[in-house]
Amino acid sequence: xxxxxxxxxxxxxxxxxxxxxxxxxxxxxxxxxxxxxxxxxxxxxxxxxxxxxxxxxxxxxxxxxxxxxxxxxxxxxxxxxxxxxxxxxxxxxxxxxxxxxxxxxxxxxxxxxxxxxxxxxxxxxxxxxxxxxxxxxxxxxxxxxxxxxxxxxxxxxxxxxxxxxxxxxxxxxxxxxxxxxxxxxxxxxxxxxxxxxxxxxxxxxxxxxxxxxxxxxxxxxxxxxxxxxxxxxxxxxxxxxxxxxxxxxxxxxxxxxxxxxxxxxxxxxxxxxxxxxxxxxxxxxxxxxxxxxxxx
Amino acid sequence: xxxxxxxxxxxxxxxxxxxxxxxxxxxxxxxxxxxxxxxxxxxxxxxxxxxxxxxxxxxxxxxxxxxxxxxxxxxxxxxxxxxxxxxxxxxxxxxxxxxxxxxxxxxxxxxxxxxxxxxxxxxxxxxxxxxxxxxxxxxxxxxxxxxxxxxxxxxxxxxxxxxxxxxxxxxxxxxxxxxxxxxxxxxxxxxxxxxxxxxxxxxxxxxxxxxxxxxxxxx
Numbered sequence: 001x002x003x004x005x006x007x008x009x010x011x012x013x014x015x016x017x018x019x020x021x022x023x024x025x026x027x028x029x030x031x032x033x034x035x036x037x038x039x040x041x042x043x044x045x046x047x048x049x050x051x052x053x054x055x056x057x058x059x060x061x062x063x064x065x066x067x068x069x070x071x072x073x074x075x076x077x078x079x080x081x082x083x084x085x086x087x088x089x090x091x092x093x094x095x096x097x098x099x100x101x102x103x104x105x106x107x108x109x110x111x112x113x114x115x116x117x118x119x120x121x122x123x124x125x126x127x128x129x130x131x132x133x134x135x136x137x138x139x140x141x142x143x144x145x146x147x148x149x150x151x152x153x154x155x156x157x158x159x160x161x162x163x164x165x166x167x168x169x170x171x172x173x174x175x176x177x178x179x180x181x182x183x184x185x186x187x188x189x190x191x192x193x194x195x196x197x198x199x200x201x202x203x204x205x206x207x208x209x210x211x212x213x214x215x216x217x218x219x220x221x222x223x224x225x226x227x228x229x230x231x232x233x234x235x236x237x238x239x240x241x242x243x244x245x246x247x248x249x250x251x252x253x254x255x256x257x258x259x260x261x262x263x264x265x266x267x268x269x270x271x272x273x274x275x276x277x278x279x280x281x282x283x284x285x286x287x288x289x290x291x292x293x294x295x296x
Numbered sequence: 297x298x299x300x301x302x303x304x305x306x307x308x309x310x311x312x313x314x315x316x317x318x319x320x321x322x323x324x325x326x327x328x329x330x331x332x333x334x335x336x337x338x339x340x341x342x343x344x345x346x347x348x349x350x351x352x353x354x355x356x357x358x359x360x361x362x363x364x365x366x367x368x369x370x371x372x373x374x375x376x377x378x379x380x381x382x383x384x385x386x387x388x389x390x391x392x393x394x395x396x397x398x399x400x401x402x403x404x405x406x407x408x409x410x411x412x413x414x415x416x417x418x419x420x421x422x423x424x425x426x427x428x429x430x431x432x433x434x435x436x437x438x439x440x441x442x443x444x445x446x447x448x449x450x451x452x453x454x455x456x457x458x459x460x461x462x463x464x465x466x467x468x469x470x471x472x473x474x475x476x477x478x479x480x481x482x483x484x485x486x487x488x489x490x491x492x493x494x495x496x497x498x499x500x501x502x503x504x505x506x507x508x509x510x511x512x513x514x515x
Contacts, residue, residue, distance in 0.1 A: 217403075
């Protein structure tokens with residue numbers, strides 16, 4: 001306990017004495033962890049978005065204008081047979097499609113009225129079961145429907161989800177690579193800063209070694225100094241990231257009818273934030289430890 | 297107390313700092329190590345402080361072979377050895393009191409016995425009135441007395457001093473030597489390395505003269 005108190009006193013005093021250099025180390029760690037955490041925030045929000053889109057995944061089956069009654073019933077039966085994939089289905093006639101267009105895009109309603117004929121096809125709007133939205137059953141159903149007589153096109157937004165999922169993966173990977181490089185740079189900076197502090201106290205350390213002070217008393221303050229720099233850097237990174245998230249949340253606009261709502265941007269989960277702080281402290285600890293080993 | 301048997305210390309292939317040094321220093325002795333620069337005085341003190349180990353031979357202190365000590369044993373050994381350097385090695389940002397208390401503090405001593413012992417040694421070297429002064433505010437003689445107080449705070453069985461009067465005028469040198477005599481009178485073994493023959497003559501103690509790493513005189 002006495003040793004720990006000594007280490008804390010010395011580490012905080014050293015941080016204050018070399019506050020310029022310490023600030024540099026803290027900022028380096030903060031930048032590294034801000035980048036890493038930033039990518040984590042972006043990728044986790046993308047994943048949430050993907051999950052929402054998966055839940056809301058729909059299949060649109062467009063029918064030919066000259067489709068017969070039997071063919072329409074046949075398409076409906078295909079959907080009914082696949083009730084393990086299909087949660088609900090709704091038939092939209094050509095007239096219903098035009099009405100929906102006028103409702104969703106009132107500015108263009110007059111343009112639609114001016115057309116000689118209704119250009120919108122009849123369709124089945126199919127809501128998929130969430131359990132199947134991520135596997136290939138909807139894609140198989142889409143393929144089967146394309147082969148069915150009277151069907152001119154099938155739109156399934158899975159490709160977008162897959163692309164977004166790849167973007168999220170890439171984002172996370174970039175975060176790890178870039179964050180890894182910056183974390184390595186942070187370790188080097190902390191090592192240099194702690195080594196500077198060590199150099200400034202070399203006579204003190206020499207005396208400690210010569211009087212037989214335990215290694216914990218000699219190295220402890222420097223390791224703790226690095227750890228404190230790491231913790232402060234991580235705290236700063238999280239504060240900056242929190243501010244950035246608040247700025248993003250304050251944006252008024254939404255994308256695709258509420259599916260990408262910036263005001264719902266989530267911060268890091270508490271466990272992940274705790275991991276960032278622990279990681280920052282570990283980075284500083286490693287830097288301090290490397291520096292503290294040097295004079296022996 | 298100190299038993300050196302054929303101790304050699306080689307810094308490069310051809311230059312011996314110490315060569316086949318064999319000597320014995322009894323417990324409670326006061327010994328001067330003298331000789332010209334490069335004779336091996338400081339090297340022998342470094343071996344006794346276990347900063348270095350001999351390349352050949354055995355150096356025992358209180359029955360312990362210094363070459364065979366583990367890191368923890370080195371720490372334990374050094375707690376029984378006090379040292380004084382020519383350049384005092386005081387910590388400029390600490391006051392006199394803090395410089396002396398620094399040793400028990402980093403050895404994990406409790407604050408009450410630490411303060412009591414610090415005041416004791418401070419009084420003994422006659423610097424209690426300067427306890428709040430910083431090293432740079434003190435004269436050379438006062439700084440060396442602080443260094444001696446720091447060496448004594450741990451009640452060492454062996455005190456090593458490397459040119460402790462090298463930066464002091466003759467009067468102050470004698471004053472510092474008198475402190476070492478007093479330390480020795482309490483039963484502590486004292487080894488002082490100096491090239492000041494006049495000082496040795498005035499103090500008049502067991503003197504070992506080295507030249508080129510060998511003992512040339514032991515009287």
